[in-house]
Amino acid sequence: MLKIKKELIKQIADQGEKGYPYEICGFILGKIDYESNIRTALEIYQVENQNKERANDRFEIDPKDYLKVEEYADSKDMQIIGIYHTHPDHPDRPSQTDLMFAQPDMSYIIMSVKKGKAENWRSWELVGNRFEKEEVDII
Template structure:
């Protein structure tokens, strides 16, 4: 289960709309408590994919390390990844599955004609994604 602060999901939605028609991306920072991942901050990263920003995202290793250093400085950890699907549904693609790691939440936002229409969170269980419950808190 993913628990996310309202201001964090709003920041992610604004970023996805701003970066449309390209995929946006970033990392969720927070902590894990039992079977809950609690997202307290969104760490925006540039989409480092040089050729297919309209339908692929890539987080550069240096940006991942910057996020990890920042999280540690705040007593947090990387608990997930987010990205958008411009003019496509909020479910993971095969490309997303191939690049995913277990024990992280993956928020995917569907951005239709420049506006976020929906979002869902997923986790990799074995070799497939399963949707996870999302609870938005103040």
């Protein structure tokens, strides 16, 4: 389960609209309770999409950005609890590419941005070798 503030979803929507028609991406930072499998989002951190050739339908995060954001999260007593990205003119469902790079114990927010306007979003989690829609509590 993901607990997230409405303002963070608004920030992702704003970033997606500003970045349209390209995929934008970033990290979800917060706390993880491994016993209850609850991830509480406290902050988002946008990074540059490194995939320039297919930025309209793919995103790639530089490993240096992972390290930078991990250090930042540690300095704020938080963890990377997930990744977010947009799907320009496509549904808020994970692609096969999303599945290939997914890790367990993370939330994956996908925001659908159609014709420059953020529409739907969902959070997903990796269960076994497939994505399942994640329960979300807006706090």
